Amino acid sequence: MMLLEELIDDYNAESIESLIVRGETNFPEDPFFPALRAYPLIREGEFGRARAVLEAASEKGDHYMIHCLHGILSDDTNFMFEAEQHFLRAVERYPDVPMVQRAIAVHYFNRKFFGEAGLHLMHYIRLAGFNEETVPMLLEFFQVFDEIPLEMNDELLKAAIGYLNANPRNPRAHSLYASICSHRVEMLVKRLPEDNHQLDDETIAMLLEVEEHGMWSATYDDSEDRMFRAMFADYIDNVVLPNTSRLYVYRLRLRYWYHRLTHRLTGGYGDSMRSS
Known part of the structure; x- marks a missing residue:
């Protein structure tokens, strides 16, 4: 589905690393930036390293990015139920963050749970607009x-x-x-x-x-x-x-x-x- 997949296909590892370095320098306590380091690792199939990075990032605190990337990691390793739990936890804690609704909509769409996908897609549209x-x-x-x-x-x-x-x-x-x-x-x-x-x-x-x-x-x-x-x-x-x-x-x-x-x-x- 044309949601997270476009971001995944077009990602640039060097740009992401540059963003992480600047973010960690300016916001050293924000878990978003160390969590983001797992994204290229997931895309390259280095799932063990990606999981370790996310667990280290979670020690700095909670963030929707941690849950979404855990969900994507579980999706890519075919642990669908585990992925769903990560996405649902993100929705429960961060219901007004567009990316969270977007991520779980992709998950359900790819599993052909179209009713659930449509519900979260509509929440995403409400937050992001047309x-x-x-x-x-x-x-x-x-x-x-x-x-x-x-x-x-x-x-x-x-x-x-x-x-x-x-x-x-x-x-x-x-x-x-x-x-x-x-x-x-x-x-x-x-x-x-x-x-x-x-x-x-x-x-x-x-x-x-x-x-x-x-x-x-x-x-x-x-x-x-x-x-x-x-x-x-x-x-x-x-x-x-x-x-x-x-x-x-x-x-x-x-x-x-x-x-x-x-x-x-x-x-x-x-x-x-x-x-x-």
Whole structure:
């Protein structure tokens, strides 16, 4: 999952050591910096040395980094229950530290405990906010887990609207909003009586939002593999066309190409773009 793994893959041992030396010089009693020395050791597979470093750091006091690194160390050595206990202890003691919620979300996600992962991912998002790092996490999470409670969807929807309004030309913002709306449609449809499959006004409105913001994510697509364009094309073929008509799809594609060409030629739109 696109959480701690990105930090792990991109770590720089020399930069970490430089940070540790400066930290230990200026804050000699802070256990964070000696604990951080275990991080490169874990990445290099020197688990015994890493554990000894963490135990030495804990003699200076308690710190969320000690628990998180103990959890990662146990994860990497396949002691999953032990890892879970380290992460849970960190959450219990430091519930308002974003990294703690992030770390346990990764742990549960990798074990395919998606409900628990989603809970802690939401706590992390509340603490860290919607940004260029957290939005891809949610998009990836939605691809594998769709049983999100309606109440959580309400909260996500409000936050996604705020992120979208702050980033009106960001394809990920549009795609995230469309994904949340799509999940809401699925939940609303499941609540329909068995003898009545007529969509209500809210469900229809959500479908239109998925369509609209799927189109804008494709328009602003700047990804190397043009994934947002592919997602929009799939949505047209598998959702829009079976429930509308070829004429409707033709008009939708005309709108999309008009906006895409306009964006290419002018470099953008005004903030009122979504009303068009």
